[in-house]
Amino acid sequence: MAKTPWVDKDECISCELCVMGCPAVFQMDADSKAECFDPNGATEEEIQSSAIDACPVSCIHWKE
Ligand code: SF4
Numbered sequence: 922m923a924k925t926p927w928v929d930k931d932e933c934i935s936c937e938l939c940v941m942g943c944p945a946v947f948q949m950d951a952d953s954k955a956e957c958f959d960p961n962g963a964t965e966e967e968i969q970s971s972a973i974d975a976c977p978v979s980c981i982h983w984k985e
Contacts, residue, residue, distance in 0.1 A: 924983045926968050930954040932980035939981060942971030955981075 926946065928939075933954045939947040940955060945962030947955050963971070973981045 924965060924985055925960040926957045926972065926981055927984045928955045928957060929980040929982065930956070932978050934978055936977060938975045938977065939972035942975050943968055947972060 928947070930950075930952075935949070935953045935955070937949060937955070940949060943963045946957055946959055946968055948958050950956045960968075973979075973983075
């Protein structure tokens with residue numbers, strides 16, 4: 922995969938929508954902030970629609 926999603930943890934409000942949308946890609950860390958643990962756990966399209974577009978504070982970004 923050419924692009925990897927990353928979470929701006931300073932902006933994350935711990936709603937867990939991205940984890941529910943892409944449970945094979947995102948998880949909550951010890952501070953209850955989302956993090957990407959497997960960028961290959963879903964297609965780029967799935968990550969875009971189910972996590973990036975779903976995040977209420979738009980704090981998930983693509984890292985090229
Ligand atoms: S959807 Fe956004 S605000 Fe919610 S847990 Fe994921 S990264 Fe954080």
